[in-house]
Amino acid sequence: MVGVVAGGALGALLRVVAELLAGDAVVSWLTLVAVNVLGSFLLGLVYARRAGRVSPALGAGLLGGFTSFSGWALDVVWLWGSAPALALGVGLVVPLACLGACLAGLAAGELPVGRSG
Amino acid sequence: MSGLGAILAGLVVVGGGLGSGLRVIVLSRVAARDSRWGTAWVNVPASFLAGVAATLLSLGVGPGPAVVAESPAHGSSDLAATVGLTFVLGVCGGLSTYSSLALEAALALRRRDRRLLAVQASGVGLGLLTAAVGVVTGVAVLVLLRPV
Numbered sequence: 001m002v003g004v005v006a007g008g009a010l011g012a013l014l015r016v017v018a019e020l021l022a023g024d025a026v027v028s029w030l031t032l033v034a035v036n037v038l039g040s041f042l043l044g045l046v047y048a049r050r051a052g053r054v055s056p057a058l059g060a061g062l063l064g065g066f067t068s069f070s071g072w073a074l075d076v077v078w079l080w081g082s083a084p085a086l087a088l089g090v091g092l093v094v095p096l097a098c099l100g101a102c103l104a105g106l107a108a109g110e111l112p113v114g115r116s117g
Numbered sequence: 118m119s120g121l122g123a124i125l126a127g128l129v130v131v132g133g134g135l136g137s138g139l140r141v142i143v144l145s146r147v148a149a150r151d152s153r154w155g156t157a158w159v160n161v162p163a164s165f166l167a168g169v170a171a172t173l174l175s176l177g178v179g180p181g182p183a184v185v186a187e188s189p190a191h192g193s194s195d196l197a198a199t200v201g202l203t204f205v206l207g208v209c210g211g212l213s214t215y216s217s218l219a220l221e222a223a224l225a226l227r228r229r230d231r232r233l234l235a236v237q238a239s240g241v242g243l244g245l246l247t248a249a250v251g252v253v254t255g256v257a258v259l260v261l262l263r264p265v
Contacts, residue, residue, distance in 0.1 A: 001138055008137020008211045013130045015210070020126075040219035047220060056141065060217070065137045069160040069213035070167035073248035077168065080249075095218075095241050099226070102219035106227075 007061020011039075014066050029075035032068065033094055037101045039067035044102035048109025125203045132207020136163070140212050153233060156218045157240030163213035164244045167206055168251020169258070174202040176259055213244075 015035050022031040043063045046054050072094060079087035140159045147158050218237065225233040 001141065004141050005134040005138040007134075008140075009130050009134030011137070012133025012207065012211055015133075016126050016129055036215040036219075039216040043216040043220050044223060060141050060214075061137050063216045064140060064214040065133045065211045067215035068210040069156070069215045069218060069244055070163040070209040070248065071213075072215065073160075073164040073213075073244050074167050074171055074252075076245055077249045077252055091245055095222075095238075098215055098219040099222050102216070102223040103226070106223060 003055070003057030004061040004064075007057040008065030011062045011065025011067075014062075015068065029072075029079065029090070032071050032075060033090070033097070036067045036069075036072060036094065037097050039063050040098040041101040041105040044105025044107075045109040046105075048106045125199070128200065128204045129207035129210065132204045132209075133211035136208040136211025136213075138211075139208070140214060143212075153236045154240055155221045155237065156214055157237070157243060160213045160218065160240060160244045161247050163209040164248040165251040165254075167209035167213075168248045168253075169255040170202045170205040170209065170251075172252045172255025173258065174199065174206070176256065 015032075018035055019028065019031050022028070043054070043059060046058060046063075076087050076091045079090060143159050144156070218241070222234060222237050225237065
């Protein structure tokens, strides 16, 4: 449990850092979309590489804390107030993008690792 | 980043860690009885709470319509409300997760489990709906707290 909490805090820190680095150059909701897609890919990759045996600290902790469903849901709701069509698009496309990213991660993780020599 | 900004970011980080721990506890107990809904068990309540907290934070303690400027969250309690609500948002961020949701859906898709996919899609829709309900609830709370 300590590992999950620590991993979750680190994941949240990475998410905050990503948003700070994006700054005003990137629309804030786009940053969270990128974070969620990246996190989904990485979890798929790790899951496949470890044959489903992902440590709680890494899976539930770091990657779980890195991504955020509630933040994304809020972004969609707030977008609806100013740009309903865009909100609808984000609401439909992002779940599919994260699913696709995770499938890609699984596929990448199942690729044989090259041996040297 | 200002000192207050750093403190608020720190609260999001600490809240994220605690929220992640809470997610594991909830999923191990509640979802064990009905695993079909998976991460919806945490994503839906987290979305509602985040909607309430974010609305109170953005409308109650910051610049906003005149009606909410008179709420108790203004004035001397601004900092306390900001700190508390930011912490709640951090917890919600850790409690909810997109990566696990994506993995559940990906594995269900690979197994061609359409029923499970439909349940997870419903969970996404439910999460969006409850976030909206949370925002409306936050506005209602501010209106109710407005001094008569």
